[in-house]
Amino acid sequence: MVFNSYTFVIFFAIILGLHNLPISWKAKKINLLIASYLFYAAWNPPFILLLWLSTVVDFFVGRALYTQPNKSKRHLLLIISLIGNLGMLCFFKYGGFILENFVTLSNAIGLNYHPAKPNIILPAGISFYTFTTLCYTIDMYKKKSKPVKSLLDFSLFVTFFPHLVAGPIVRPPQLVPQFETPRTATGQQLLNGLLLLTLGLFMKVVCADTLLASTSDIVFSSPGNMGPLDAWAGVLAFSGQIFFDFAGYSTSAIGVALCLGFILPQNFLYPYAAIGFSDFWRRWHITLSSWLRDYLYIPLGGNREGKFRAYINVMITMLIGGLWHGANWTFVAWGCLHGFYLWIEKALKDSRIKKPHLPDSIPLAPVIVTASFAPVLPGKSTGGFLYALFTFLLICVTWVFFRSATFAIAWRLLKSMAGQAPPAGPPLLTTAALLQVAIVVSLMLAFHWFMRDTTVLKTSAKLPWWLLGIVWALLLILIILSQGTSKSFIYFQF
Template sequence: MVDTSKLLDQFLYDPQNPLLFNNGFFVFFFASFLLLYYCFRENVKARTYVACLFSLYFFYKASGYFVVLVIFSAIFDYVLSNLIYRQRSQSKKKALLILSIVVNVGLLFYFKYTNFFIGVCNDLFKAHFNPLNILLPVGISFYTFENLSYTIDVYKGEFKPIRRFDEYLLFLSFFPKLVMGPIVRAKDFIPQLSKPYYVSTEDFSKGFYLIVVGLFKKLVISDYITLNFVNYIFDDPSRYTGLECLFAMYGYAIVIYCDFSGYSDVAIGMARWLGIRIPSNFNLPYQSKNITEFWRRWHISLSNWLRDYIYIPLGGNRKGKIRAYSNQFATMLIGGFWHGASWNFIIWGALHGGALAFHKQWQQLFPSKKPIGYLQNALWIFITLNWVCFCWIFFKSATIDQSFAFIKQIFTKFDVSVFPVFFSHYKNVLAITLLGVAMHSTPASLIDKLCIRLQTAKLTTYIIIFVLSVFIYMQFKSAEPVMPIYLQF
């Protein structure tokens, strides 16, 4: 007989096994959602309700009763944005906007940064405040930024607030992008909800490609390198040679790219199957020729958000060179702190902020008037890549001491003679890393051609590819689940 209690437990939140795209239960969840969504495809309200209910349930399965926080945030900013829009007095509009910023940032601060500042106070004033038992709600950094962008856009008159609360709730809780982005703007997302449901063969094939490849990046490449190499080195770098630490630095660059871009690909692919377009979040970032270009290609939705809602309001480059450099540095400092309550993230943000200011000054001192050659282009890519990878050391390391121990090993314990032994121990890891490099380097034109070929494929072809993909995922599946990196943010 079927144990109904165990069956029902599958539908309840399990903190040891949160619902994510790489969870077996997600296949059942997404298939059920697609079936219902398709059944109500002709009724805009009904399909919105279905998407809302499934999105909230997904968030419950991913983070438990923190789903109430998403609902509260949606109600609060929905009401406040309409008040801002209807208010005639500019001073009252501004007061309501400040209230929105204070509440949204206040919630983020409480859950994410309270214990960090308790630790700072203890260190500075020799106090003995005990840290609070606060759990970080999944996705709070992402939907907080979406809430803020919405109320700010309404305040600036760039977007008329929507009348239907269910549409705003869906914008905020839409499950493909809720947990780890991309960060979506209401003015780009909400107008799509009222359009007739239509999924072209291009949408279906591109969505299928993004889902399959995104899961491959995460489950095969990122997880394998993480468990079999990167975590060992970063956990205690002083035990390893400089060569191993250097390869771990490059390995982590592939890990974080495949982990985060893989999850973004799956989110964008699933949205395509629902007739909703979410903009791309990555564009071959490690092929950037300078740090400015890198931030136009890496986590694009966050880069654009920081530019539009922090850098430009601070003054951008409108108030002189020194102020522009200061604004750029401050923006990246905030961006680093957004990632986590740790001095390591602040250092990471400061390093990128300093590099952005340096590059802007370099452009002004040495303006390029002619196209650069192939070798010079390769040199700039090499320099940019190595700077980005160096900064990843602070991003990945648990403490500042661990970061400097890692760097010390590279510069003081580097021994090329250990490479044959290193290669024999980690040849599979190196092969998977090279596969990750190849996937990162795949040009968009080649992907588009592949998706065009898929458009003419029969259903059996899709089924065969899906079954083979699942088989490959299972071969690499580890007993120890690897949570997505950006889940902690």
Template structure:
């Protein structure tokens, strides 16, 4: 059930009306002899709706998300009650093995078998023959809900969070439909307390939610999809058919596409949750205006980057100890982060490039500090730093987008021809590309003022503006909807 489909609009309308109707009649349930704790009807309703949302993708995987959530809930309670350190660690190990085992089996089984076959063929000196692939279709969103559920148990083990008492609220935390299939990766400390409270929806919150959803839809349908259809997909399918200028535009176009696609999804998720009285943390902050790779990862897919920092980089040792250990930890974190995105060596190499870039960034910063340079003093003018960072990120995006290393090499070779004819760059494509890039430099205060202005308008004016947005979306929508990029992860 795609966020930009009519089915989702109908689904959300039912969820919205049912959720708030049950919230309004909450006192009558509380007076029913105290047998039903306040809030359970609406929690159960939204849990059923969320499972229905997931079933619309593939109902066969419902037992997986239900089973993994149940196991993690029970293991977290066991850890919380256990006093023996070794038993607590054993229970945590069970959680990690089960979660990563589910993830590995469904997402990396064929990848592992094929690479094991290639390695064995190399070591033995003869071809052992191709293994029959399992051809498993990974459950949609498995990378996201696995990380969320696993982080909850880890937080309980660390003592950062008490084991949650409500089983159904925990199931809803994992399956809450706005963030279920493509994030953001919402931490238990951010979402569980909100599910405990009586929800509220003020007029400013409602206006903010509609504004954010409209922006997300415009990013996705008007910018991301159009660039994908009219430029990016064509360039990465046959780069040899395009000039160097057109190929480079295709690479920049993919940078804009994946940002507008994924941040657009996050906007719709954030707005949908806010209409249900739940506030998600932001997931993007103008990442292409970053001045170095560390700054980029503070701005891009913030929920994933902070998850990797807190549950992988810091446990590995972070920046403690010798400098080489910091570089090692950076590299391991980013390579595993690349592998998290997909079962392909191109993703791993994308992670390697970011690990390498982060290592170089840290080395330069450390060297300048040891030489006595004032901390925080920029190495170069900001425009140059932004330009270099953006282009390095785009270099890495080539391997992220290309289906094979061969395609990535052909893209780089075509850029190296330095040809400049550009019949495949019509004005509308150039305009969308420019709009996507220039939006990165819109001051945050200006965006906040625009959102505030929309919120202060009378309801009829807001409705008229949203109607105009709907018309634009209808005219811009392609015949075949382009799937959200992060649905595959």
């Protein structure tokens, strides 16, 4: 089941009605848990067993990790949790990838090995709920918080349907306490939640799928070279599509949860207004970047063991972050390129400004904890805007690897963008398509820059009620008119 479907509208209306009935809080939580399983079962019912297994194992292992005084036994319990969670993730998401690369390596050294190709179905959202449960057991091992008392609360934390399939990646302290006491939305929360849900669906259905997806698909599926204009239009279209698609899901998820009275963490803060690449990772997929910081970068040593180790730790973190997105070397290249950008930014900053050592625990710090050029290009200055635009263009280059199925496609497109590959035929895109991408992407960048230091809800609260009503009505009309062109969310495959 997806947010951008009429089925979900009916499903959500029923859940909202049940949640506001005068029944016990426990009954409401059971309703939400059943609803979450139904929501997930709409893709493939047998995969609910994986959710049950992950939930039950991590609930009891987490409790044992917290209460077990024997250090060796605690290590063993943590290993069991890691093997269970990462083992499932590796099998379903990376099994075919690992086998393919093993076969390639075997044949390269002269071993004639050709096994049958595995037919593994990827469970929707497995990367997201694996990271969700992993952070619980790791926190229990480190005794950062107390164990969840109720299996019902823990099950609902793992499977809560707004964030289950594509995030935000939620940690226990952010959500579990909200399940401990009765909670329904206030009138203002309900209005805010419905507004965010509408905005998220507009971003997905209208902006991502209707206005940008077809141009992106044409360019990235082209078998030959193309002119720079076509190439850049396709890459810019995908840069907008991936933002509107993923941020649209996160915005919808936050809105759905708010309608029920629950608060989910922010996941996007207008990332294309980022002044530098560190700033980008403060704003793009915030819950993933903070997860990688806290559970990978800092345990590796962070920036505590000298500059060289800090550079290595940044690159390792970004490479794993790239691989998290998909079982393909192009995703690793995407992560590597972001790591390289962070290297250069840090090196330039270190050469210009001498600053004291910063702790790893800065809230919402990126995987590299030093700030970008904010001291040099502050706020919404002209220099800041130009650097943000430069940052955006370099990020667009990374999206080439993210979107391309192979390195051959990525390299051909990069050469076309640079004007180094003569077009194989007539232009791929019409003038209307080029103008459409130019207008949508320009408006997106302008909106990001204007909203850089605020939020949608803060801005909407300042608008006259009649103006907000008109804007809201227009969004709904455009969503309904565009519904036939909508597709599944891109991040469901991750």
